[in-house]
Amino acid sequence: MVTPVEAAVESLRQISTEPPVWLVPKQELSQAVRAASKLLFASLKPHCTKSPFDELLIEGFDAEQIWQQIDLQSQPLLSSLRREVKKFEKHPEEISKLKVDVEGGKKKVLEEIETENVVVNDDDDEDDDIDMDEEDEDEEEEGEEKEKGREEESENEGEEKGGIEDKFLKIKELQEYLEEDEAREFGTNKKKRKAETKKHEEDTEDEEEEGDDEENEDDTDEAEEEEEDELGLFGGDDESDEDDLGNARYEDFFSRKKSKDSEDKAKYRDMLEEDSGSDDEHVDKKRKDGLSKHEKELDELRSKIEQMEKANLDPKVWTMRGEVTAAQRQKNSALEVDLDFEHNVRPAPVITEEVTASLEDLIKTRISEGLFDDVQKAPTLSSKAPREVKELDDNKSKKGLAEIYEEEFVQKTDPASAPLTFSDELKKEASMLFKKLCLKLDALSHFHFTPKPVVEDMSIQTNVPALAMEEIAPMAVSDAAMLAPEEVFSGKGDIKEEAEMTKADRKKRRANKKRKFKAKAAKRPRANTSVRNSDEGSKV
Amino acid sequence: MSTEATATMEIERMPSESKALPPKPQFEPLKAHEMSDGRVQFRKVSVPPHRYSPLKKYWMDIYTPIYEQMKVDIRMNLKARKVELKTRPETPDISNLQKCADFVQAFMLGFDVPDAIALLRLDELFVESFEIKDVKTLRGEHLSRAIGRLSGKGGKTKFAIENATKTRIVIADTKIHILGSFANIKIARDSLCSLILGSPAGKVYSKLRQVSARLAERF
Numbered sequence: 001m002v003t004p005v006e007a008a009v010e011s012l013r014q015i016s017t018e019p020p021v022w023l024v025p026k027q028e029l030s031q032a033v034r035a036a037s038k039l040l041f042a043s044l045k046p047h048c049t050k051s052p053f054d055e056l057l058i059e060g061f062d063a064e065q066i067w068q069q070i071d072l073q074s075q076p077l078l079s080s081l082r083r084e085v086k087k088f089e090k091h092p093e094e095i096s097k098l099k100v101d102v103e104g105g106k107k108k109v110l111e112e113i114e115t116e117n118v119v120v121n122d123d124d125d126e127d128d129d130i131d132m133d134e135e136d137e138d139e140e141e142e143g144e145e146k147e148k149g150r151e152e153e154s155e156n157e158g159e160e161k162g163g164i165e166d167k168f169l170k171i172k173e174l175q176e177y178l179e180e181d182e183a184r185e186f187g188t189n190k191k192k193r194k195a196e197t198k199k200h201e202e203d204t205e206d207e208e209e210e211g212d213d214e215e216n217e218d219d220t221d222e223a224e225e226e227e228e229d230e231l232g233l234f235g236g237d238d239e240s241d242e243d244d245l246g247n248a249r250y251e252d253f254f255s256r257k258k259s260k261d262s263e264d265k266a267k268y269r270d271m272l273e274e275d276s277g278s279d280d281e282h283v284d285k286k287r288k289d290g291l292s293k294h295e296k297e298l299d300e301l302r303s304k305i306e307q308m309e310k311a312n313l314d315p316k317v318w319t320m321r322g323e324v325t326a327a328q329r330q331k332n333s334a335l336e337v338d339l340d341f342e343h344n345v346r347p348a349p350v351i352t353e354e355v356t357a358s359l360e361d362l363i364k365t366r367i368s369e370g371l372f373d374d375v376q377k378a379p380t381l382s383s384k385a386p387r388e389v390k391e392l393d394d395n396k397s398k399k400g401l402a403e404i405y406e407e408e409f410v411q412k413t414d415p416a417s418a419p420l421t422f423s424d425e426l427k428k429e430a431s432m433l434f435k436k437l438c439l440k441l442d443a444l445s446h447f448h449f450t451p452k453p454v455v456e457d458m459s460i461q462t463n464v465p466a467l468a469m470e471e472i473a474p475m476a477v478s479d480a481a482m483l484a485p486e487e488v489f490s491g492k493g494d495i496k497e498e499a500e501m502t503k504a505d506r507k508k509r510r511a512n513k514k515r516k517f518k519a520k521a522a523k524r525p526r527a528n529t530s531v532r533n534s535d536e537g538s539k540v
Numbered sequence: 541m542s543t544e545a546t547a548t549m550e551i552e553r554m555p556s557e558s559k560a561l562p563p564k565p566q567f568e569p570l571k572a573h574e575m576s577d578g579r580v581q582f583r584k585v586s587v588p589p590h591r592y593s594p595l596k597k598y599w600m601d602i603y604t605p606i607y608e609q610m611k612v613d614i615r616m617n618l619k620a621r622k623v624e625l626k627t628r629p630e631t632p633d634i635s636n637l638q639k640c641a642d643f644v645q646a647f648m649l650g651f652d653v654p655d656a657i658a659l660l661r662l663d664e665l666f667v668e669s670f671e672i673k674d675v676k677t678l679r680g681e682h683l684s685r686a687i688g689r690l691s692g693k694g695g696k697t698k699f700a701i702e703n704a705t706k707t708r709i710v711i712a713d714t715k716i717h718i719l720g721s722f723a724n725i726k727i728a729r730d731s732l733c734s735l736i737l738g739s740p741a742g743k744v745y746s747k748l749r750q751v752s753a754r755l756a757e758r759f
Contacts, residue, residue: 390752392745393703394696400654401708401719402661408706 008039034058034066041070047077186252251290571631581634583625583641584617591648592621601653602644605660610636614644623648642667649717650710656719668725669717675736687711689735697741701731704748705755727751 011032021029041056053069061069088094291299318329319337326334349355366372397404443449461483496505587595595602595616606614606625613626623644627637639660646656646667659665672678678686690711691698698709705728707720716732718725731744 390749390756392700392749392752394692394700396695396699397703400652400657401665401706402654402658404706405658405662405665 003043005040005043008036008043012036030063037066037070041073044073044077186248249290249292570634571629581627581637583637584620585623585625585641585644585648587616587621587623587648589621591650595623595647598647598653602647605657606640606643610640610660612637612640614640646719650712651708651717651719655708659719662721664721665719666722666725667717667719668729669715670729672714672716672736675733678736683714686736686738687713689738689741690716690732692741697735697744700745701728701748704752705731 014032035058038056038058041053045054053073056066056069058066318324318333321328399407439452443451501509599616603614606612611628611630611632613628615624615626616622617624625637625640625644627634631637643656643659646659647653649667649669651667659667672683672686676686689697692700698711701707702709705720705724707718707724707728709719709728709732710717718728718732720728727748731748734747735741735744
């Protein structure tokens with residue numbers, strides 16, 4: 001009857017372990033792996049007391065969750081196993097009690113260890129997809145579970161720890177393999193390595209063994225392995241001579257080319273190192289890259305020197321040539337060069353928002369203050385009195401030529417009696433008008449107005465009632481200027497009405513009338529009047 | 541007797557010379573009448589047809605000052621179309637006749653009577669005549685334009701010159717007559733010539749202003 005473990009292993013075997021297959025996530029692969037892991041989990045279940053899961057739950061869970069379940073189971077298991085190992089360390093005689101497993105399983109185990117190492121290396125330099133990583137881990141973990149299962153069996157038998165040599169079929173092979181690996185990785189002499197690392201190898205071997213036996217699923221264990229490897233190497237270096245130290249280079253430890261090589265190794269390893277030529281190529285490449293620092297520096301210097309010599313031999317760049325005209329250089333080559341020359345003109349100001357804002361503020365303040373910087377005419381100081389400009393009169397002169405000369409003559413001889421010139425008359429008229437205007441304005445504006453004394457001047461008195469005059473110009477004109485009744489009355493004596501007259505007055509009036517009539521008649525030229533004849537008669 | 545007379549005269553002359561010379565004869569200036577041995581002096585001024593009716597209009601204004609103040613006889617010869625002037629015995633001075641003749645001549649040229657009378661009253665007034673073609677040869681429209689330029693609009697340019705220079709100007713077609721004193725005539729003539737030659741009236745005005753100011757300053 002096939003044990004569930006064996007069935008799981010068988011199913012895993014059926015799946016190809018070529019890494020490229022694992023690159024792309026496939027449904028059937030993941031399902032097969034999950035089923036296998038479930039079986040393994042179930043097989044381990046009886047040994048683990050603390051795990052909460054009875055079985056590995058697969059359906060509907062992603063890789064991370066499955067991993068966590070496995071982890072939950074394995075963690076306490078590992079710790080217990082470690083305790084057991086320590087106990088065995090202290091008491092080696094108990095190891096012999098353990099049973100050793102059948103040899104048939106050793107090869108498988110060896111291969112698994114190798115793959116595990118490969119995978120470990122892969123993991124350390126991991127760039128792959130997470131899925132692949134997880135798949136690898138799953139695979140790895142399965143492998144380890146498988147080994148654990150084997151070991152359990154062997155432990156149950158109780159012979160494991162005692163038969164190291166039995167387990168790892170050929171320790172020598174292992175050693176050789178490790179040396180080769182180291183040589184490839186670190187570019188060191190295999191033989192030298194051999195001697196120094198041998199001691200540590202064994203320890204590491206033990207560790208590895210135990211690790212394998214103990215089902216390392218954790219990265220930490222893998223890391224431990226790696227660390228142990230490196231530590232072992234370092235430890236070896238410390239003990240070695242300085243020549244060996246000198247040979248160790250940066251690239252030995254921190255070269256990125258490891259992954260490549262390891263990948264190549266993964267490829268070729270399965271074929272058990274058949275392609276030696278490719279390996280040699282790898283080795284050559286490694287050698288070139290693995291030049292010493294000093295050598296590298298020398299190379300750099302050499303290259304630099306070559307460059308400089310070349311530059312010197314070549315014709316100079318146009319910028320280095322001194323005076324260069326446009327024809328001697330490339331088109332638009334001056335645009336690329338940052339030329340420095342004196343600018344005679346101040347560069348135009350860059351108009352930014354701040355500049356415009358400052359200008360606007362200035363303008364506003366100027367307007368508010370009224371400072372416009374207007375050009376003001378300089379006041380001219382006139383030394384002389386302003387000359388009287390005689391205007392040209394283009395009308396026909398009213399005076400005759402004789403009169404003009406007459407006036408001129410008179411002015412020359414007797415300036416005082418000279419008649420007023422045209423300008424003088426105008427001046428007089430103007431001054432008169434202005435005086436009148438001033439009088440009127442004073443009358444309007446002064447609180448206590450005193451009129452000017454009346455000039456004795458012939459003026460027409462209008463017999464206007466005083467009331468009317470007062471209405472027009474109350475202040476300026478007084479009643480006294482009005483005509484008095486006696487001035488209005490043009491008659492003489494005592495005037496009596498017709499009704500008032502006495503007889504004597506009437507008679508008097510008639511007598512006056514007659515007298516006047518008579519006087520008038522006498523004045524008229526008399527024609528054929530008897531009075532004259534009588535006069536003549538009297539004479540004769 | 542003559543010898544005795546001469547001897548006595550000679551003898552007498554010597555002492556008379558030594559004593560005093562006879563008084564210098566004082567002759568009155570010759571009257572106009574006596575000048576040409578008592579003959580009458582004539583002046584005849586021809587009347588152009590366009591001045592015929594103004595002469596008739598202003599005859600009394602012409603006649604009165606000549607006859608009354610200048611004491612010169614004046615008459616109009618209608619047949620010959622001339623104004624004749626003759627001295628009288630009362631004519632004080634021969635120059636009166638000439639002045640009267642000038643006065644009448646001025647009137648005939650086109651001056652008004654009040655202006656021409658200045659000739660009678662002042663000695664130093666003259667009449668100058670010149671033609672436009674003396675200044676610049678102008679033909680056709682240019683001539684008309686020049687005449688227009690001289691008078692100005694409504695005669696204002698002419699009056700401006702007259703007033704500024706105290707002269708009287710008569711523009712008779714192409715002939716120009718200026719009445720005034722010598723200096724003033726010169727100024728007026730310069731202005732008129734510049735106008736004929738083409739300068740604008742404004743320019744002439746500005747010059748006149750300067751000149752008149754200078755003239756006025758002198759007194």
